[in-house]
Amino acid sequence: MTDEVVTYATLNRPEAFTQEQLGWVPWLHAPAVEELTDRQYDGLMDRSRAASDYFRLLARDPDILGARTRTDKDIFYNTKDGLPRAERELAAVATSRANGCVFCASVHARFASHYSERHDDVQRLLDEGLSADLGPRWNAIASAAQALAQTPPQLNAAHLRALGDVGLDALEISDVIHGAAFFNWANRLMLSLGEPEEPNLG
Incomplete structure (x- = not known):
């Protein structure tokens, strides 16, 4: 059976990055x-x-x-060693924000807020992107994640030094890089298969 492409002219699409729960509509039948x-x-x-x-x-x-x-x-769940869960989520948020994946950003922003209890800082990242001032440690993580999301990637030695300067060890830096790299791929997959929508609360 051939997949039928689905089009939705009247989707209630989100107008901005948000921490609210969103729906997601595939363009192909699941x-x-x-x-x-x-x-x-x-x-x-x-x-x-x-x-x-x-x-x-x-x-x-x-x-x-x-x-x-x-x-x-x-x-995200194997946090016995390396970066705390909140900062793994932060890297995913920064990557998703850079890639324009509103749905992924919303999911991981909620987790980042939950585990860090820094809701306002997470929202600032969603609202302002790389220009957001989140404090030295979070700035370094967000900057490295967003540099990896560029095409071609712009991560360089200065980003790694910045991560070390705010106290991240080699394993924690590896978590930032691998988390951001995975979400760079995951965002592109999700963006190519469907789009987010605001939930119908009526």
């Missing part, structure tokens, strides 16, 4: 929950993700989805 195979559920890893149109769409290639899911979980 498989229905009842159509998912055991292999596709293996790719999802977490069965609750089947509720998401995005993850069901990615489940069309369950092996790639499985690799993506394991990478995602390791970046």
